[in-house]
Amino acid sequence: MKKLKVLHFPDPRLRKKAKPVEGVNEEIRSIVDQMFHTMYEEKGIGLAATQVNIHKRIIVIDVSEKKDEKVCLINPEILFLSDEAETMEEGCLSVPGFYESVSRPSKIKVSTLDYNGNKIEFEASGLLATCIQHEIDHLNGKLFVDHISSLKRNRIEKKIIKLKKEGVLTSRKNTPDYKSAV
Ligand code: GNR
Ligand code: NI
Secondary structure, three states, X not given: OOOOOXXXXXXXXXXXXXXXXXXXXXXXXXXXXXXXXXHHHOOOOEEEHHHHOOOEOEEEEOOOXXXXXXXXXXXXXXXEEOOOEEEEEEOOOOOOOOOEEEEEEOEEEEEEEOOOOOEEEEEEEHHHHHHHHHHHHHHOOOOHHXXXXXXXXXXXXXXXXXXXXXXXXXXXXXXXXXXXHO
């Protein structure tokens, strides 16, 4: 299966708002399959269609240790966000090599269509809740770096542009860990 290309911040296409899926058919399921393949290849725990330049409301997630718990969300809606928040170190395949603390509601309730187009509702907490919120942000053109200070965000933007110019940011394997440098 072909691995899809992941867009990198500050690509303006990451700012587009994704459109709802009209019906879950074979074309949509094929996109979901390719997104799972890309997410596993890139060692991510989630991927939003926006990141692979497909502006439809589709998300794939697998937060399990064994990488055997696929979660597919189509046209997800958040029904409830807890008042209680939790801070987690976030990363993003579109901001490779950078990690920052982000505070988000710790519990959520979601309504969504699944892989078969059936409407389901469920509650999530912990890493899954964080990941779902991170992915829904992508569908709305938002990135985790929008939750941190503009000083940090601008520094990350400059570093990514520099890495791209140097040709360092073409393959995930070659992506250095810049956490300590930010
Ligand atoms: O792989 C990913 N790890 C991660 C860690 C903490 C919070 C969110 C994430 S999602 C990210 C993959 C990604 O960029 N999804 O959009
Ligand atoms: Ni991301």
